[in-house]
Amino acid sequence: MSRRSEAGVVIAGGGLAAQRCAETLRKRGFEAPVRIVCAEDEAPYDRPPLSKDVAAGTADGEAVRFRDADWYADNAVELILGRRAAGLDPDARELFLDDDTRLGWDELLIATGAAPRELPMLSGFANAFPLRTLADAGRLRAALAGGSHLVIVGAGFIGQEVAATARRQGVEVTIVEALDVPLAGILGERVGRWIVDLHRDEGVRVLTGAMLESAAGNGRVEELTLAGGEKLECDAVVVGVGVAPAAAWVAGSGLDPAGIATDYAGRTGLPHVYAAGDVSRPFDPRLFDHVRTEHWDAASRQGVAAGAAMLGETPRPPALPSFWSDQYGLRIQYVGHAEGADEIRVCGEPGERDFHVLYQCAGTPVAALTVDRPRELAAMRRLIESSYEGDAVATETYETPTNAPEEAMP
Ligand SMILES: Cc1cc2nc3c(=O)[nH]c(=O)nc-3n(C[C@H](O)[C@H](O)[C@H](O)COP(=O)(O)OP(=O)(O)OC[C@H]3O[C@@H](n4cnc5c(N)ncnc54)[C@H](O)[C@@H]3O)c2cc1C
Numbered sequence: 001m002s003r004r005s006e007a008g009v010v011i012a013g014g015g016l017a018a019q020r021c022a023e024t025l026r027k028r029g030f031e032a033p034v035r036i037v038c039a040e041d042e043a044p045y046d047r048p049p050l051s052k053d054v055a056a057g058t059a060d061g062e063a064v065r066f067r068d069a070d071w072y073a074d075n076a077v078e079l080i081l082g083r084r085a086a087g088l089d090p091d092a093r094e095l096f097l098d099d100d101t102r103l104g105w106d107e108l109l110i111a112t113g114a115a116p117r118e119l120p121m122l123s124g125f126a127n128a129f130p131l132r133t134l135a136d137a138g139r140l141r142a143a144l145a146g147g148s149h150l151v152i153v154g155a156g157f158i159g160q161e162v163a164a165t166a167r168r169q170g171v172e173v174t175i176v177e178a179l180d181v182p183l184a185g186i187l188g189e190r191v192g193r194w195i196v197d198l199h200r201d202e203g204v205r206v207l208t209g210a211m212l213e214s215a216a217g218n219g220r221v222e223e224l225t226l227a228g229g230e231k232l233e234c235d236a237v238v239v240g241v242g243v244a245p246a247a248a249w250v251a252g253s254g255l256d257p258a259g260i261a262t263d264y265a266g267r268t269g270l271p272h273v274y275a276a277g278d279v280s281r282p283f284d285p286r287l288f289d290h291v292r293t294e295h296w297d298a299a300s301r302q303g304v305a306a307g308a309a310m311l312g313e314t315p316r317p318p319a320l321p322s323f324w325s326d327q328y329g330l331r332i333q334y335v336g337h338a339e340g341a342d343e344i345r346v347c348g349e350p351g352e353r354d355f356h357v358l359y360q361c362a363g364t365p366v367a368a369l370t371v372d373r374p375r376e377l378a379a380m381r382r383l384i385e386s387s388y389e390g391d392a393v394a395t396e397t398y399e400t401p402t403n404a405p406e407e408a409m410p
Contacts, residue, residue: 007033009310010095010105012085013112013246014038016046016296017277019066020303021109021310026075028311032106035078037085037097039112042134043072048296050137051161052326056168057141061134085112088253090270107272107310110250110260111303114243114278114294119153121212127220128237131158140238144169148235151175151224153212155182157325159240160195163204164327174205174232176212176224187334188344191357191369198353202328243294245279256281261290264318266306274309276302285317286388287337295323320384322377333377336367336384348373356380 009025011018014036022034036044045064053059072079084098088108095103116130129139140162143150150166152159155177166173181192196206211227215237224232247257255261255268260275262268262282268275277299281290298321305315322335330353341359348355348371356376359367364387368380 007093007104007106009034009107009109010103011036011109011111012088012095013110013277013279014040014042014044014079014081015111015113015277015299016044016066017111017113017299017303017306018109019044020300021111021276021307022075022077024304024307025310026077028308030307030311033078034076035080035103037080037083037095037103039082039084040133040135041082043067043069043079043081045134047132050134050140051131051158052165054134054137055131055140055144055162055165057145064134084249085110086249088250088273090253090273093272105272107274109266109303109306109310110247110255110268110273110275110279111277111299112246112249112279113299115246116239117242117244119212119239119241121215122153122221122237122239125215125217125219125221125237127235128215128239130239131162132243140236143236144171146235147171149174149233150236150238151232151234152238152240154240154242155179155195155199155206155208156240156242157323159238160199160327161325162238162240163199164202167202167204168328173203174207174234175199176210176226176232177206177208178211180209182208187338187369188341188357188359190344190346194350198328198330243278245292247279259290259292262302264305265309265315266302267309274306276306282318284321284337286320287339291321293321293323295321297322320381322381330372331374332369332371333374334367334369335377335381336365338367338369341366358383 011021018036025034044066049059049064085095086098087096093105116132122128129136144166149172152162152175155175163173163175181189184192199206213227214225215221216223221237245259251257254270259281260268260279262275262280264282266274266276278294281292284291308315320336325332338359341361343360345358354372356370356373358365365384370376
């Protein structure tokens with residue numbers, strides 16, 4: 001269903017969730033203006049290839065764009081690039097930009113994603129950077145092409161993928177991880193140890209339970225010192241210590257800058273304001289809570305759901321969250337909620353890099369991880385979904401009758 005309007009939809013943020021929302025609106029016949037405001041100078045692009053093909057030099061910025069320039073022109077989606085959303089007035093239905101422009105909206109989507117957490121001791125060094133944007137990927141590519149010693153701080157999935165890509169380029173890699181077993185709290189100790197072994201087998205030096213104490217160099221980090229005194233020489237440092245919602249700019253609007261709570265249609269507590277993707281905390285009907293995910297699948301689905309909800313549709317409850325990671329030619333996939341699992345069953349040969357892990361809680365499957373078994377994921381998903389069948393799946397929808405379409409397009 002479409003509606004007639006002057007102001008139309010404004011989307012703050014120009015990544016995956018933003019793109020999916022704009023596509024959904026146009027596909028379903030919405031004819032009013034759609035404007036995407038993005039802090040980056042780039043038209044919307046896909047991030048997963050940044051740590052894989054773009055870092056390896058087998059894909060460039062053009063290859064990762066969701067759509068070419070003609071698509072935006074043909075679909076009348078206006079891109080306002082290089083501009084930041086700086087605030088909003090929900091009563092006046094205005095978005096403030098960093099150049100003092102004000103954009104009026106009928107419906108607003110907040111899709112500003114997440115920003116990498118910083119390590120203050122490394123800020124200011126030209127060769128220490130996170131990996132979130134195409135510009136970051138360009139710096140990483142240059143560092144890898146130089147063949148060098150790369151230090152990665154943090155053994156999360158981004159750090160792991162960078163390590164895998166760098167090793168394939170013949171770069172010497174050290175990972176510095178503060179935890180004794182990376183990702184143990186999410187995936188369990190056994191899987192965390194397997195991840196460490198995988199990288200060590202590929203020639204990565206993985207230092208666990210290791211804390212950075214200081215960084216030295218003249219404009220560029222040349223040497224890192226760990227607590228305990230060990231020194232690491234380096235040519236570049238990738239900081240992969242997690243991300244936080246890029247939502248400081250909503251402070252004072254009534255929304256939470258620590259992650260914007262929504263129902264599963266993306267509606268926030270403010271009429272006409274939606275949020276989707278890494279910036280949001282949608283209500284998860286299985287966990288009875290608002291939960292933030294930082295994965296492609298969720299951002300894509302949430303962007304579509306928000307677009308549909310703007311048109312008055314009620315999306316179905318969300319699928320189980322899932323993600324994938326590609327390392328050393330292996331595809332690692334995960335589905336469900338392993339938090340709170342009290343039993344972990346491993347099936348297959350972890351040493352052969354061919355296995356799956358089923359996470360159970362009180363005998364009920366709640367999550368699964370597969371390694372190099374892409375065909376198993378759908379069956380795992382069905383198994384876990386079926387364990388929720390018969391349970392009342394909780395729903396939470398905000399009372400937002402003013403979001404209903406005011407007028408159908410002729
Ligand atoms: C290197 C990398 C590899 C990844 N690999 C995988 C993977 O293999 N599998 C997987 O499931 N997930 C992966 N992800 C995660 C996935 O890409 C993200 O979950 C997804 O991009 C989130 O989409 P989003 O639209 O919410 O945010 P983003 O894609 O981050 O887009 C948000 C956009 O908003 C802009 N912005 C920020 N603040 C403002 C502001 N105030 N005003 C205007 N614009 C603003 C940002 O510059 C950005 O362009 C990866 C992420 C990265 C960074």
